Amino acid sequence: xxxxxxSAMQPTGELHIGNWLGALKNWVRLQxxxxxxxxxxxxxxxxxxFDQKEMQKKVLNLAMDYLAAGIDPRRSIxxxxxxxxxxxxxxxxxxxxxxxxxxxxxxxxxxxxxxxPESINIGLFNYPVLQAADILLYKASxxxxxxDQKQHIELTRVLARKFNQRFGKTFxxxxxxxxxxYRIMGLTSPKKKMSKxxxxxxxxxxxxxxxxxxxxxxxxxxxxxxxxxxxxxxxKKCNLYSLHQLFSSLKEQRNVFQACRNAxxxxxxxxxxxxxxxxxxxxxxxxxRKILEKNLFKIKKILEEGASKARKIARETLKEAKSKMGxx
Numbered sequence: 125x126x127x128x129x130x131s132a133m134q135p136t137g138e139l140h141i142g143n144w145l146g147a148l149k150n151w152v153r154l155q156x157x158x159x160x161x162x163x164x165x166x167x168x169x170x171x172x173x174f175d176q177k178e179m180q181k182k183v184l185n186l187a188m189d190y191l192a193a194g195i196d197p198r199r200s201i202x203x204x205x206x207x208x209x210x211x212x213x214x215x216x217x218x219x220x221x222x223x224x225x226x227x228x229x230x231x232x233x234x235x236x237x238x239x240x241p242e243s244i245n246i247g248l249f250n251y252p253v254l255q256a257a258d259i260l261l262y263k264a265s266x267x268x269x270x271x272d273q274k275q276h277i278e279l280t281r282v283l284a285r286k287f288n289q290r291f292g293k294t295f296x297x298x299x300x301x302x303x304x305x306y307r308i309m310g311l312t313s314p315k316k317k318m319s320k321x322x323x324x325x326x327x328x329x330x331x332x333x334x335x336x337x338x339x340x341x342x343x344x345x346x347x348x349x350x351x352x353x354x355x356x357x358x359x360k361k362c363n364l365y366s367l368h369q370l371f372s373s374l375k376e377q378r379n380v381f382q383a384c385r386n387a388x389x390x391x392x393x394x395x396x397x398x399x400x401x402x403x404x405x406x407x408x409x410x411x412x413r414k415i416l417e418k419n420l421f422k423i424k425k426i427l428e429e430g431a432s433k434a435r436k437i438a439r440e441t442l443k444e445a446k447s448k449m450g451x452x
Contacts, residue, residue: 126157126158126159127158127266128158128159128160128161128263128264128265128266129159129161129267129301130161130163130262131147131160131161131162131268131269132162132163132165132205132258133147133165133186134164134165134166134168134169135164135169135182135185135186136169136174136182136320137182137320138185138320138330138331139186139189139330139331140318140320140328140330141308141327141328141402142308142317142319142327143330144193144330145308145370146303147270148194149193150268150301151190151195151268152194154268155195155196155199155200158266160199160200160201161200161264161434162201162202163203163204163434164183164190164203165205165258166179166183166204166205166206167211167254168205168254171236171247171248172248173242173243183204184423184424187202187204187423187426187427188413188416188423189330189413191412191416191423191426192330192409192410192412192413193409197426201434202426202427202430203427203430203431203433204427204431207435208261208431208434208435208438210261210435210438210439210441211261211438212254212257213442214442214445215250215253215256215257217257217445217446217449218257218260219250219253221283221286221287221290222250222252222253222256222283226282227249227252227253230251230252231272232272232275232276233249233251233252236248239321252275252276252279252280253283255276255280256279256280256283256284259280260280260283260284260295260441261438261441261442262434262437262438262441263295263437263441264298266298267280267298267299267300268300268303269300269302269303270302274302277298277300280298281298284298285297287445291445291449294444294448308366308367308370309363309366310322310326311325311327311328311341311343311344311345312343312345313326313345314363328340328341328402330409330410330413331413334403337399338395338396338399341364341395341399342395344363344364344395346363346364346391346394347359347362347391349361350390350391353387353391355387356385357384357385357387358384358385359381359384359385362384364394365380365381365384368380368394368397371398371401371405372397372398372401373401380394
């Protein structure tokens with residue numbers, strides 16, 4: 125029996141190439157190695173300001189992104205967090221084991237509080253406990269995450285350990301599968317991570333057209349030393365060269381590196397090659413996404429069936445946990 129894996133994303137808007145490289149491509153590979161559970165965590169999404177009129181649309185769009193990327197509902201469970209009530213019930217139980225000090229030290233809480241000073245709520249503070257419940261409810265042995273989520277998974281391990289020590293062995297302490305070092309920086313602000321929050325031109329959305337991808341790359345910031353085409357550059361200082369290393373062939377990478385160093389071509393030439401390669405990689409995703417958009421009934425059916433499968437596992441886990449606590 126393969127080990128179980130859990131991972132999730134928030135339905136906060138269009139996914140970009142950072143999500144593609146940092147999560148989706150990895151998930152598609154991992155679903156062949158593990159019993160995979162992938163959630164759309166809408167309860168997490170409401171801890172910061174959101175548009176309630178757009179929420180359902182964003183949930184369905186994210187489900188389509190999962191499927192277009194290659195997450196297979198015949199192999200993996202795909203469901204919406206709020207469709208399985210056990211998530212919040214286990215979160216309450218785990219919150220009685222979480223210390224105020226541990227939650228206060230969470231880096232993401234501090235960052236989100238600065239981003240949304242008008243909306244520092246208890247849900248945002250308690251976010252890591254709900255995330256722990258998401259994972260432990262399915263007794264996941266492994267969780268693929270980026271570097272920025274390591275702290276939350278460590279807390280999940282702590283809460284699993286505390287529960288097991290107090291009430292008896294129930295939850296595995298999940299291991300982290302750390303996403304390979306893809307720290308994709310923004311096109312317009314290369315010192316910050318690629319994010320929609322810094323403007324639409326800061327990231328390449330997976331669903332952008334080839335023309336839009338090119339327009340965004342054409343305006344992207346490159347090596348600041350190359351003010352003219354004849355100026356020699358340093359690819360190591362250019363954010364776009366890091367994208368070449370992820371999307372271009374080794375031969376193209378070498379050519380771009382040398383051409384930048386000796387100014388044999390300009391930044392626009394470099395960007396054209398990159399645009400071609402990004403668009404080429406995303407062709408299957410974009411084509412499948414267009415087909416899925418025409419069949420929302422199928423998307424809803426997949427989510428409904430996924431919630432049913434998830435609920436079956438969640439109920440058993442919660443029943444076991446409550447029984448050991450003397451609650452049944």
